[in-house]
Amino acid sequence: MSIETSQRIVIKIGSALIAPEQDGCRSRYLLNIAQFIVQCRAKGKEVLLVSSGAVAAGSHLFKNKDKSSVAVKKAMAAAGQTEMISTWERFFDFPSAQLLLTHGDLRDRDRYNSIRETLFTLLEQGILPIINENDAVTTDELKVGDNDNLSAMVAAAADADCLIICSDVNGLYDKDPNKNPDARLLDTVGELTPEIYAMTGGPTSSVGTGGMRTKLQAAEKATSHGIVTYIVNGFNEDTFSGLLNGANPGTRFMPYDTPMQEAVHWMTHTASEQGELIVEASEFDELSCDELSCDDIVAVNGDFSAGETVLVRNEDGQKLAKANSNYSSCLLNFIAQQDKDIVTEKVQDSIGPVISQNDIAVFEERKS
Ligand SMILES: Nc1ncnc2c1ncn2[C@@H]1O[C@H](COP(=O)(O)OP(=O)(O)O)[C@@H](O)[C@H]1O
Numbered sequence: 001m002s003i004e005t006s007q008r009i010v011i012k013i014g015s016a017l018i019a020p021e022q023d024g025c026r027s028r029y030l031l032n033i034a035q036f037i038v039q040c041r042a043k044g045k046e047v048l049l050v051s052s053g054a055v056a057a058g059s060h061l062f063k064n065k066d067k068s069s070v071a072v073k074k075a076m077a078a079a080g081q082t083e084m085i086s087t088w089e090r091f092f093d094f095p096s097a098q099l100l101l102t103h104g105d106l107r108d109r110d111r112y113n114s115i116r117e118t119l120f121t122l123l124e125q126g127i128l129p130i131i132n133e134n135d136a137v138t139t140d141e142l143k144v145g146d147n148d149n150l151s152a153m154v155a156a157a158a159d160a161d162c163l164i165i166c167s168d169v170n171g172l173y174d175k176d177p178n179k180n181p182d183a184r185l186l187d188t189v190g191e192l193t194p195e196i197y198a199m200t201g202g203p204t205s206s207v208g209t210g211g212m213r214t215k216l217q218a219a220e221k222a223t224s225h226g227i228v229t230y231i232v233n234g235f236n237e238d239t240f241s242g243l244l245n246g247a248n249p250g251t252r253f254m255p256y257d258t259p260m261q262e263a264v265h266w267m268t269h270t271a272s273e274q275g276e277l278i279v280e281a282s283e284f285d286e287l288s289c290d291e292l293s294c295d296d297i298v299a300v301n302g303d304f305s306a307g308e309t310v311l312v313r314n315e316d317g318q319k320l321a322k323a324n325s326n327y328s329s330c331l332l333n334f335i336a337q338q339d340k341d342i343v344t345e346k347v348q349d350s351i352g353p354v355i356s357q358n359d360i361a362v363f364e365e366r367k368s
């Protein structure tokens with residue numbers, strides 16, 4: 001499996017490639033990447049670009065460079081974003097479009113569908129979408145927090161078949177290569193096991209966010225959607241000629257043989273739970289075959305509104321599913337204190353089940 005057969009490619013660029021000196025944008029590394037995008041398009045492939053670097057590009061404009069201040073960092077992102085986009089635009093003789101997203105946008109099913117519609121329309125028109133997190137407006141509650149995970153969510157939303165994460169190392173090593181000179185590069189990865197996660201650490205550069213761990217999370221999100229994922233070295237010119245020739249210049253993560261359905265993937269990997277429902281069911285089968293009613297619920301944790309996503313666990317703490325709750329936590333707690341036969345029946349007659357069959361993603365072992 002190589003990018004030769006891929007039709008729709010998401011390329012994610014880390015901050016160190018945009019602003020290697022943290023002193024505004026530099027074209028040194030971007031030229032190779034821009035040429036790669038142009039060549040992919042010339043081969044009839046559709047490309048989306050997820051570009052980090054707003055904070056790194058904007059920091060030189062600030063006298064106060066204290067990135068531990070969230071307010072300063074958000075302002076740097078706002079200022080650096082325009083510089084970053086205009087730097088990219090200089091490389092292309094086709095139009096590009098800017099999309100700034102938060103997790104709050106992606107986890108809302110209506111806004112998610114709206115984002116999909118915009119992406120598809122841009123691609124249809126031959127316009128290059130350039131995407132980043134909307135750092136200027138995010139809060140801890142609303143943010144994805146790193147562009148590796150964002151790129152995988154975008155790849156899933158865009159129905160892409162390939163995700164290329166360009167970093168400052170050659171790929172995934174068995175330990176951090178910046179701290180261990182004897183680290184060994186992994187060529188191909190199938191299942192992302194806890195042992196593989198244990199090989200990774202955080203970023204070592206001063207501009208990176210998340211390090212290799214968030215890249216593995218991104219690979220897991222993407223491969224479970226059937227998207228082949230590469231982690232490659234964006235500093236290296238040969239990376240891009242290699243990819244175009246069908247080679248694997250870094251680490252390749254193989255897509256699931258049986259990808260998750262779109263709605264189940266969104267629920268599992270993009271939506272985030274706002275609370276928990278504890279149920280009696282001990283088996284996945286018990287949960288998947290029926291709609292969940294008030295009588296099945298043993299306890300409710302957290303505060304959530306009707307329509308928000310909840311995690312469903314059994315009494316042993318095992319995670320069974322993620323689902324949209326048709327009831328708020330407040331209503332479920334109220335019902336629990338009432339005479340079940342009278343109140344539950346009445347409420348369920350008017351609202352319906354707590355979770356409907358169409359709004360549940362049951363966790364299961366990876367099918368391959
Ligand atoms: N097992 C590993 N393999 C490769 N890199 C690793 C590993 N564990 C930690 N890292 C670190 O992850 C860094 C890349 O992540 P990051 O700094 O966030 O880059 P980017 O800006 O490209 O997202 C590498 O420079 C490396 O130091």
Ligand SMILES: N[C@@H](CCC(=O)OP(=O)(O)O)C(=O)O
Pocket residue numbers: 013014015016051052053054055056077132133135145146147148207208209210211
């Ligand atoms: N959204 C942030 C980048 C966040 C991020 O994940 O950075 P990186 O690890 O360099 O890909 C920015 O534009 O500065």
